[in-house]
Every structure is written in C-alpha cells, then in structure tokens.
Amino acid sequence: MITPAFRTLSRLAVVAGIGLALAACDVGKEPTGGQDQGANADPQTGSDGNLHPNADDIGDTLRVGLRAGPDGFLGIVQNSATGQMLSSLIQPGLVDSDFQDGKLTYLPLLATRWEFSQNDKKLTFYLRKDVTWPDGHPITARDVAFTIDLVGDPEVASPRQSSLEKMDHEEPVTVLDDYTVRFNFTVAYNHTTMIANAASVEIVPEHKLKDVPRGSLRTHPFHKKQPFGHGPYTLQEWKPKESLTLIRNPDVKTEPPAYIQRILIRIIPEYQTQLKALQNGQIDLMEAISAKDIDEVKTWPDVTVYTKGYRFMDYIGWNLQNDLFKDRDVRRALTMAIDIKKMIRALLTFNGHAYGTQAYSTLTPELTAYRAKAPTFLPYDPDKAKRILRDKGWKPGPDGILMKDGKRFEFKLATNNENPRRAQAVVMVEQDLKKIGIKANIEKYEGVKFFARLDHKQFEAALAGWSAALFVDPSDIWATPTAKEKRPFNFCSYSNPRVDELISKGLATSDPEVERKCWIEMQNIIYEDQPYTFLFWRSESFACNKRFRGIKPNVLTTYYKLPKWWVPKAEHKFKF
Amino acid sequence: MTTFIVRRLLIGVILLGCVAVLLFVLQELSPYTAADLYIRPDFPPVAIDQITKQLGLDRPPIERFGKWLWAACQFNFGRSLHSGEPVSEMVLTALPNTLLLSVVALVMIFVFGVLVGVFQAVKQYSTSDVGLTFVTLFFYSMPSFWLALMLVMIVSWLAGGQWPIFGMHGDEIQIKLSAIQEALSHGRAPPTSIGFFEYWTDVGQHLLLPAISLGIPPIAGVARYARSSMLEVVTQDYVRTARAKGLSNRVVIFRHALRNALIPVITLLGLYLPFLMSGAVLVESIFGWPGMGRLIVDAIFTMDFPVVMATSLLLAVLVILGNLVADILYTTVDPRIRYG
Numbered sequence: 001m002i003t004p005a006f007r008t009l010s011r012l013a014v015v016a017g018i019g020l021a022l023a024a025c026d027v028g029k030e031p032t033g034g035q036d037q038g039a040n041a042d043p044q045t046g047s048d049g050n051l052h053p054n055a056d057d058i059g060d061t062l063r064v065g066l067r068a069g070p071d072g073f074l075g076i077v078q079n080s081a082t083g084q085m086l087s088s089l090i091q092p093g094l095v096d097s098d099f100q101d102g103k104l105t106y107l108p109l110l111a112t113r114w115e116f117s118q119n120d121k122k123l124t125f126y127l128r129k130d131v132t133w134p135d136g137h138p139i140t141a142r143d144v145a146f147t148i149d150l151v152g153d154p155e156v157a158s159p160r161q162s163s164l165e166k167m168d169h170e171e172p173v174t175v176l177d178d179y180t181v182r183f184n185f186t187v188a189y190n191h192t193t194m195i196a197n198a199a200s201v202e203i204v205p206e207h208k209l210k211d212v213p214r215g216s217l218r219t220h221p222f223h224k225k226q227p228f229g230h231g232p233y234t235l236q237e238w239k240p241k242e243s244l245t246l247i248r249n250p251d252v253k254t255e256p257p258a259y260i261q262r263i264l265i266r267i268i269p270e271y272q273t274q275l276k277a278l279q280n281g282q283i284d285l286m287e288a289i290s291a292k293d294i295d296e297v298k299t300w301p302d303v304t305v306y307t308k309g310y311r312f313m314d315y316i317g318w319n320l321q322n323d324l325f326k327d328r329d330v331r332r333a334l335t336m337a338i339d340i341k342k343m344i345r346a347l348l349t350f351n352g353h354a355y356g357t358q359a360y361s362t363l364t365p366e367l368t369a370y371r372a373k374a375p376t377f378l379p380y381d382p383d384k385a386k387r388i389l390r391d392k393g394w395k396p397g398p399d400g401i402l403m404k405d406g407k408r409f410e411f412k413l414a415t416n417n418e419n420p421r422r423a424q425a426v427v428m429v430e431q432d433l434k435k436i437g438i439k440a441n442i443e444k445y446e447g448v449k450f451f452a453r454l455d456h457k458q459f460e461a462a463l464a465g466w467s468a469a470l471f472v473d474p475s476d477i478w479a480t481p482t483a484k485e486k487r488p489f490n491f492c493s494y495s496n497p498r499v500d501e502l503i504s505k506g507l508a509t510s511d512p513e514v515e516r517k518c519w520i521e522m523q524n525i526i527y528e529d530q531p532y533t534f535l536f537w538r539s540e541s542f543a544c545n546k547r548f549r550g551i552k553p554n555v556l557t558t559y560y561k562l563p564k565w566w567v568p569k570a571e572h573k574f575k576f
Numbered sequence: 577m578t579t580f581i582v583r584r585l586l587i588g589v590i591l592l593g594c595v596a597v598l599l600f601v602l603q604e605l606s607p608y609t610a611a612d613l614y615i616r617p618d619f620p621p622v623a624i625d626q627i628t629k630q631l632g633l634d635r636p637p638i639e640r641f642g643k644w645l646w647a648a649c650q651f652n653f654g655r656s657l658h659s660g661e662p663v664s665e666m667v668l669t670a671l672p673n674t675l676l677l678s679v680v681a682l683v684m685i686f687v688f689g690v691l692v693g694v695f696q697a698v699k700q701y702s703t704s705d706v707g708l709t710f711v712t713l714f715f716y717s718m719p720s721f722w723l724a725l726m727l728v729m730i731v732s733w734l735a736g737g738q739w740p741i742f743g744m745h746g747d748e749i750q751i752k753l754s755a756i757q758e759a760l761s762h763g764r765a766p767p768t769s770i771g772f773f774e775y776w777t778d779v780g781q782h783l784l785l786p787a788i789s790l791g792i793p794p795i796a797g798v799a800r801y802a803r804s805s806m807l808e809v810v811t812q813d814y815v816r817t818a819r820a821k822g823l824s825n826r827v828v829i830f831r832h833a834l835r836n837a838l839i840p841v842i843t844l845l846g847l848y849l850p851f852l853m854s855g856a857v858l859v860e861s862i863f864g865w866p867g868m869g870r871l872i873v874d875a876i877f878t879m880d881f882p883v884v885m886a887t888s889l890l891l892a893v894l895v896i897l898g899n900l901v902a903d904i905l906y907t908t909v910d911p912r913i914r915y916g
Contacts, residue, residue, distance in 0.1 A: 061751055071659055157626035215630055219660035236754055240659070240669070241874075242744065242866040245754050264750060268742045268864040276728050280737030282747070448877065574747070576755035576767055 693802020
C-alpha cells in the first residue's frame with residue numbers, strides 16, 4: 001500500500017542513490033589530501049646510477065592486501081606468519097636476518113656486535129646503549145634475559161621454546177652488565193643456527209610484563225592491542241578482520257627511519273577480490289600471486305611482479321608403518337611411476353615460464369652450500385616400476401589392480417582440500433598409479449584436520465607440503481623418534497641409523513665443511529630411501545605498485561628491507 | 577497477545593538450551609581440538625600440550641560445558657580460544673556490520689520482490705511476466721557467492737576500477753582518520769577532516785555490492801510468493817467490487833489487494849533475517865566485509881568452541897525472534913488472526 005511515509009522514503013532512497021553515484025565520481029581521484037606544495041622533491045641519482053631517496057620522499061602509504069590478519073604482536077607467543085612480519089617491524093630483536101649468496105646471515109640491530117667463546121659454547125651480545133622503549137625506559141640486557149625466561153617458561157607455552165633446547169636449562173642467559181648478555185649453550189653447532197636460536201625472538205619489556213601472570217600473555221594488551229616496541233613502525237590501530245595501520249617511527253635508533261609514512265593492511269580473504277583490487281589500484285601490494293596469474297599481472301601497467309626463491313615444497317609422504325610401503329624398492333617404484341616433470345609443466349609452468357623445480361630433499365635449493373651437485377633423480381619409468389613390483393610379487397589381479405598374497409595394492413591418498421594445486425596434483429598421481437595397476441583412493445580433509453591426521457599418523461599416504469627454514473635442522477622430520485625426542489613431524493615413521501648419525505654430527509659441529517658433507521650425504525640417503533616421493537619446490541611471487549622503489553625480492557620475506565622502500569615525492573598518492 | 581509472546585519466549589529459552597547442548601555434543605564428537613591448530617613444524621609439541629592446558633581443553637567435557645553455561649547465563653561467553661579476545665567483544669564488533677548489510681539486503685529483497693511480484697500478477701501471462709519470471713529465476717538459481725565474484729569483475733570493468741570492491745571503509749577515509757589520530761596524539765592540529773556525509777557515503781558505496789549479492793537471489797523467491805498471493809487476492813469479490821466502483825487500477829492493487837496479498841510474504845520476513853545472517857558468510861568473505869559471517873566461518877575452521885557457541889546461539893535467537901516477529905506482524909496485517 002502506498003502511504004505518504006512510503007512515498008517519502010522512496011524519494012529519499014532515490015536521492016541517496018543519486019548522491020552515491022555522484023560521490024563515486026570522487027572515489028579514487030588522486031592525489032588526495034591536498035595539492036602538491038611544489039617542493040623540489042626529485043630523488044637523487046647516486047654514484048651507482050640508481051635513484052636514491054632523500055628526506056623529501058618521506059611519506060605516502062603502502063596498502064597491503066592480506067588474506068588473514070595476525071593473531072597478535074608479542075613475538076614470544078604469536079603464531080602466524082603475518083604476526084611475525086609485523087612483530088619484526090614493531091619490536092625487532094637483537095639481530096636482523098639477511099639471505100645472500102645462498103646463506104643466512106645476521107646484521108646488527110639491537111645488538112651492535114656478538115662473539116663466540118673459544119669453545120663456541122657461549123655467545124655474547126653487546127647491546128646498543130641509546131635505544132629506549134616508548135616510555136623512555138632503556139632497553140637493557142635484563143629485557144633480553146627476561147624474554148628468554150618467558151620463552152622457556154612452560155606456563156607461557158611459547159612456540160619458540162624449542163630454540164632453547166641446546167641451552168643450559170639452569171641458566172640459558174647470563175646478564176654480564178646492563179648492555180651485555182651471554183647465551184650459554186650445552187653444545188656448539190652451526191653458528192648461524194646458534195644465533196638464530198638466541199636472537200630471533202623479539203625482545204619484550206621486563207618492567208611492563210614482569211608482574212603479568214604468565215599464562216595470560218596471549219590475552220595481554222601488548223599482544224592484542226598495544227604492542228610496545230622500538231622498531232621502525234608502531235601500531236596505530238587494529239580492527240580485527242578488517243584492517244591494521246602502522247605508522248612510521250621517526251625516533252627509531254636501531255636503523256635509519258623508514259621512508260613510507262604509513263602501512264595500511266587490508267584484510268581481504270578472497271584471492272580474486274585481492275587480485276582485482278590490485279589491478280584497480282585499490283591496494284598496492286599483494287602476496288602469493290598464483291603462478292597461473294603471473295603473466296597476466298605482468299601486463300598491468302602500474303604493477304611490478306617480483307619472484308622470490310624456493311621456500312615451499314610439495315611431496316607425497318608414505319606411511320612406512322603400512323605394509324604396502326615398508327619396502328624401499330616398492331617406494332622407489334611408486335616414485336618412478338609418477339611423472340613429476342609433467343606435474344611441474346601442468347601446475348607450475350605458464351607461457352613457458354616454470355615457477356617450480358623438481359625437489360630432491362626437504363632442504364631448499366636456495367641453501368646452495370648444501371645442494372648436492374647435479375642430483376640424480378629417479379627417472380619417470382612406469383615400465384621399470386612395473387618390473388620392480390612384479391619382482392616383489394605384485395601381479396595384476398582380475399580387475400587389473402596389482403595383488404600379492406590376496407591383498408590388493410590399494411590405499412587412501414589424503415590431502416587438504418583448500419589447495420587447488422594439490423587437488424590437481426593428487427588426481428595426476430592417482431592417474432599415473434592407475435596405469436601401473438595401483439589404486440589410490442583420494443580423500444580430502446579440511447586443513448586443520450588434515451594436519452592433525454598426519455600428526456596422529458592416521459593416514460596411508462598423504463600429499464602435503466613443507467615451508468622450508470633457511471637454517472638447517474632436519475631432526476624433527478628425519479631423525480628416529482625416541483622416548484625423549486618424539487619427532488612428531490616424522491609423520492612417515494622414517495628411521496635410518498646412518499641418517500640419525502649424520503643429523504647428530506651435522507647439528508653438533510661448527511665446522512662448515514663437516515656440516516656441509518653431513519647434509520649432502522643425508523639428503524642422498526633419504527632420496528635413495530624414498531620415504532617421500534619428493535615432488536617439487538615452487539617459487540612465490542608478489543606484486544607491488546610501480547611507484548614503490550627500493551624493493552629487492554629476497555627469499556627471506558616479501559617485506560625484505562621494508563623500511564628502505566620509498567616513493568618519490570612527486571608520485572605520492574596519499575599526502576598525509 | 578502478551579500471553580502468547582511470553583509463552584513463545586519461554587519456549588525459545590528451552591530451545592536455546594537444546595541448541596547449546598547439541599552444539600557442544602557435536603563439537604565433542606570431533607577428535608580434534610583448537611590446540612590442533614598449532615600443529616606445525618616450527619611449533620614444539622610440548623607447547624601444544626601446554627596450550628591445551630592453558631585453554632582448559634584437558635578438563636572433562638561436562639566440566640567445560642558447565643562452566644561455559646554458567647558464564648553464558650551471565651552473558652559472559654568467555655574468550656576466543658584462537659585470538660584470546662572476549663567473545664562478546666568480537667560479536668559486538670561484528671554484529672552491527674552484518675545487521676547493516678542484512679537489513680539493507682532485506683529491504684531490497686522485500687521492496688523489489690513485492691514490486692516485481694505485484695507487477696507480474698497484474699500483467700499475468702504477458703511478455704513482461706514471462707520475461708521477469710525468467711530473469712528472477714535466473715538470479716534465484718545463482719549462488720550468492722558466484723554473483724558476488726561476478727559483480728566484482730563486472731563493476732571493476734564498468735567503473736574503471738573506481739568503485740570499491742572490498743572492506744567497509746575506503747582508503748581515503750582510513751588514511752584521513754589515521755592522519756587525524758596521529759596529529760592529535762602529538763598535540764598538533766589535524767591536517768584534514770571528515771564530514772558526516774563523506775563518511776556515510778563511503779560506507780554506502782562499500783555496502784552496495786555486498787547488499788546486491790545478498791539481496792538479488794532471494795528476490796525471485798519473494799516475487800513468486802507475491803505473484804501467486806496477489807493472483808489469488810485479485811479474484812476475490814471485494815476486489816471486483818472495488819473495480820466496479822470505478823477505482824483506478826493502482827488504488828485497487830495497492831490500497832485494497834496488496835495488504836492481503838502480503839500475508840504469506842510476511843511469513844518470509846521473519847525467516848529471512850537469520851538466513852541472511854548466515855548466508856552473508858560467503859559474501860562477507862568475498863568482499864572482506866567484517867561481519868558475523870566471517871566470524872562464524874573462522875571460528876568453525878579453528879575449532880574455536882566459545883565463538884562457535886556464541887554465534888550459533890545468536891543465530892538461534894534470531895530464528896526464534898524472527899518467527900515471533902513474523903507471527904506478530906500477521907496480526908497487524910490481518911485482523912482476523914488473533915492468538916490466545
């Protein structure tokens with residue numbers, strides 16, 4: 001029924017609609033926030049011929065699209081990659097990490113220098129004396145000791161506590177004076193790993209947290225709303241599931257202040273929406289561009305695509321407790337039946353560009369020091385695979401499926417269902433195995449449940465993946481579980497005494513050459529044993545608006561040296 | 577009527593209790609817990625055990641449920657197992673955003689659904705009627721998330737990338753707010769300002785595409801209801817009388833027939849609100865709208881028991897209230913209906 005009220009509302013709705021449409025004409029107009037004041041803002045050309053920023057170039061906003069936000073900001077308890085990235089900007093640790101020439105190295109940050117004792121079991125850090133917390137309290141060695149104490153406290157349940165495993169449990173850290181702190185190890189090993197274990201966690205303020213119940217750190221405002229840091233950026237606002245704003249800290253002491261005034265992180269769960277937003281210029285940076293989209297993104301005029309190295313690998317893990325997979329030769333036959341090169345062509349190669357490489361081990365090929373020269377991959381040879389299986393007693397049954405002693409060669413091949421690449425890979429594996437008479441029944445699980453099943457060893461075979469660390473510690477995946485060391489990531493129940501020896505030796509030496517030989521031999525043995533069918537490493541690409549300069553892709557992180565990124569003043573999109 | 581409402585509310589409370597027990601039992605049937613989220617190569621297993629204790633997941637189920645129920649009766653839904661935030665805060669932050677989206681979508685569904693249905697009834701079997709049937713069923717059979725993705729593509733292309741496709745606020749507003757906040761925190765005069773109209777226009781622009789994605793598919797359902805109901809009403813004697821009196825078609829339809837034709841449509845009103853709240857799940861994810869839908873989905877995937885319980889109970893409350901509102905509206909629209 002048309003009432004006067006209804007008429008009024010209708011007219012208001014029309015007016016509002018016109019208003020919205022007209023206002024849309026203003027959206028996206030640039031630049032915003034006032035006119036260019038005409039300052040002479042030309043960046044300087046350095047002696048290397050490249051453009052370098054100057055003080056006038058400070059400003060602008062980097063808008064980042066992410067699919068999920070952080071779970072918090074306190075490095076000792078936070079649990080997400082995004083959180084770790086943000087923590088490193090807000091609350092940097094003792095050292096800054098770098099990865100160059102195939103090696104992980106460390107640079108001074110809160111610590112100006114460090115040294116190992118003669119027996120390599122003690123690592124002493126010398127701190128800067130001019131860095132303070134935002135309330136003016138100096139950052140001292142006591143804060144470092146307090147942080148390590150929290151990490152090791154079971155009540156805190158820190159994910160970083162495994163970094164203290166090789167430290168003296170009674171006294172992992174000794175405060176020598178206000179600005180000198182020593183880490184006490186029980187065994188000497190690779191120096192890079194020792195520094196990683198000692199110095200990678202972000203330091204927290206003792207004077208602010210010493211009276212906080214340790215079990216409640218995960219709900220403390222420092223973790224949730226008001227991180228307390230001294231880094232190049234500070235947190236201005238966090239709206240969970242919506243956005244997060246970081247503001248440049250001009251008073252940072254541990255490194256030169258950043259150039260970009262503001263980082264605005266927008267949470268956009270849907271990949272396609274993120275991609276469209278990047279194309280529209282509604283965000284400046286997008287991580288994890290899918291390989292199939294890279295060539296298209298490269299055609300966009302305002303965007304540059306950067307490719308980092310290999311950090312992620314996919315593999316098929318065979319549960320060695322299952323009778324089908326106990327025999328090494330059978331596993332090798334399974335690998336020979338799978339066309340891995342075809343998989344790389346189908347899933348990771350687009351327009352002639354390959355965004356993946358065949359995997360040989362769980363050590364990333366980026367660690368060039370530990371890369372076996374010209375690794376010999378098992379060939380794709382289904383006929384040979386059939387012969388091997390026949391020699392092992394597997395003969396085709398009435399339906400063509402191999403049988404032995406009345407048992408069919410049939411198993412469940414599990415994977416997680418959120419990953420389209422693995423969804424395709426698992427079908428390709430199923431088809432390849434079918435050709436040699438093996439039946440793989442595909443099962444897909446939601447991510448958390450899939451990894452829980454792996455953890456509880458409730459699987460027969462699984463197509464999964466690893467994200468590689470840039471320092472080497474293969475014990476959790478490849479060492480034999482004992483009563484003391486559970487090795488929960490040895491999902492496949494792999495055990496090889498020689499590999500155990502090599503891992504112990506490699507982790508206990510500080511001699512780089514001895515270590516290198518251990519890891520190379522270890523990789524060769526594991527590849528021969530084939531507890532996994534190693535599929536491929538894939539590279540990751542991200543894209544950023546062209547106005548941002550100083551971006552150097554590095555396998556460490558998308559945000560490598562973010563404080564050094566800059567935008568020439570004349571190109572600033574946001575003037576505030 | 578008061579007795580009726582009180583009786584329905586009391587039944588609602590019992591229903592909520594049953595829903596809570598059912599949800600808890602379903603959660604317990606899962607062999608996995610929120611602590612399993614932490615299973616990762618760089619997360620030591622001993623810490624997983626410690627977190628299990630910290631979250632209270634090692635306590636007997638009956639103890640956990642009892643504690644939760646007692647606290648829930650005092651409107652304290654605990655803390656998220658995943659983020660540690662108070663659940664009530666999370667819900668109070670997300671709920672208004674989803675209500676805004678749902679109400680706008682609801683208005684769209686009913687206004688356009690009724691208008692289309694009435695038009696089709698008046699022009700029964702005409703080309704317009706057939707055409708509208710085709711169009712409305714086309715959109716009715718379209719999943720809202722697919723429509724959302726198509727809108728993102730099409731609008732981006734049509735508007736040259738100028739129309740917002742995600743979030744609740746634009747960068748301009750966020751950056752201005754940030755600049756104002758930063759200046760004030762340093763005791764400086766803000767470099768800019770944001771007007772009321774500017775702010776709400778920005779929200780409106782961000783709201784439009786999600787509301788269309790959520791609102792358009794159900795329009796066909798409402799239109800079909802309205803059409804068949806209107807066709808039944810226009811054959812009634814009183815409508816024939818109204819026409820015989822010489823009243824215009826518009827007056828006959830909108831003043832005499834529509835009110836009675838709306839009765840079955842009003843049934844849907846109460847049911848659509850919880851439907852929209854839960855249906856917003858996918859649309860909110862695609863548009864990055866920070867509402868209840870995303871909260872629910874994230875909670876389910878992270879086995880965040882307190883958040884799942886709170887949000888599911890909230891949906892149950894909305895279903896109960898929605899049905900109650902529909903029944904009360906019945907009596908408003910049709911004076912013949914009275915409840916004892």
